[in-house]
Amino acid sequence: QVQLVESGGGVVQSGRSLRLSCAASGFSFSRNAMHWVRQAPGQGLEWVAVISVDGRDYHYTDSVKGRFTIARDNSKSTLYLQMNSLRDEDTAVYYCARDTSASANYYFDFWGQGTLVTVSS
């Protein structure tokens, strides 16, 4: 069965960096675009970033452009999110999510359990 397991969250000071990982199993990882979606405590969902199947194409929500980098290693079936210059407003549970398609149609059919990132000033 499809499994997505995030790791790397924690408490970090404002301005510092953190790298999240998402280990995928149960499907051919290289055949799906992948996303990060976050949810601030008690709030709704916010899409963060997407990466193509080959890792060459990616997009970000405006609030993280220039600070976050999405990447993938298909040989390890792992998705990453490098987060730099963290701000208080980045505090959230971060989910990795599988796109339903290789060509990124932005529907998310499987989600990890999430990893909590807390940015403290």
Added chain:
Amino acid sequence: EIILTQSPATLPVSPGERATLSCRASQSVRSYLAWYQQKPGQAPRLLIYGASNRATGIPARFSGSGSGTDFTLTISSLQSEDFAVYYCQQCSDWPRITFGQGTRLEI
């Protein structure tokens, strides 16, 4: 940015009843709309994509309709496990993906 407005914010219902949730877009999203269910402490689950297509494994009591700016998620006969928060999401304006603020179904 396309804004999705869900109504009502909270919907009191009882098991066995029919629930109708609304999602309105600030501009047309054609049929590029999905619905997700989220229970406390869990990740969201895809219910409907393309406005009216049920995702794999989703019971037939869940149905989606609409196009353009007005969309509806209907749960025909509520089960106890359906009490959750429901989000709509548009992907018409990719990569500027947006979600609604959610509707909470409560007893």
